[in-house]
Amino acid sequence: MLEQPLAVTIYLFLPDRLPGDLDNRVKPILDAMTGCVYRDDSQVERIVAQKFEPDRRFDFMLPSEVLASALRSADPIVYIAVSDDTQGDLR
Numbered sequence: 001m002l003e004q005p006l007a008v009t010i011y012l013f014l015p016d017r018l019p020g021d022l023d024n025r026v027k028p029i030l031d032a033m034t035g036c037v038y039r040d041d042s043q044v045e046r047i048v049a050q051k052f053e054p055d056r057r058f059d060f061m062l063p064s065e066v067l068a069s070a071l072r073s074a075d076p077i078v079y080i081a082v083s084d085d086t087q088g089d090l091r
Contacts, residue, residue, distance in 0.1 A: 002038040007046035007086045011079040013070050018051050025049070029080065037082060045086040 010029055014016065025028075026049050030041045037045070052058055063071060070077045 004043045008084045009081040010049040012051045013077040
């Protein structure tokens with residue numbers, strides 16, 4: 001279980017338009033990872049969340065193999081990456 005400050009990336013790949021707001025999807029995901037990925041969600045200092053709906057195209061420059069697999073899927077997928085890089089592109 002992780003103990004350090006963390007950054008979490010959440011991408012929702014959807015077959016249809018997302019009902020409701022994206023921010024309402026983030027908290028349950030973070031809460032579900034408490035106790036199995038990290039000790040407490042207060043460790044999360046940075047969150048990046050984005051929805052990808054079928055009518056909006058977005059090209060990733062260097063996707064990981066796992067992310068590339070999600071991009072090829074027609075099924076709804078929640079992609080989550082956890083990192084200790086809490087500064088991301090702020091440097």
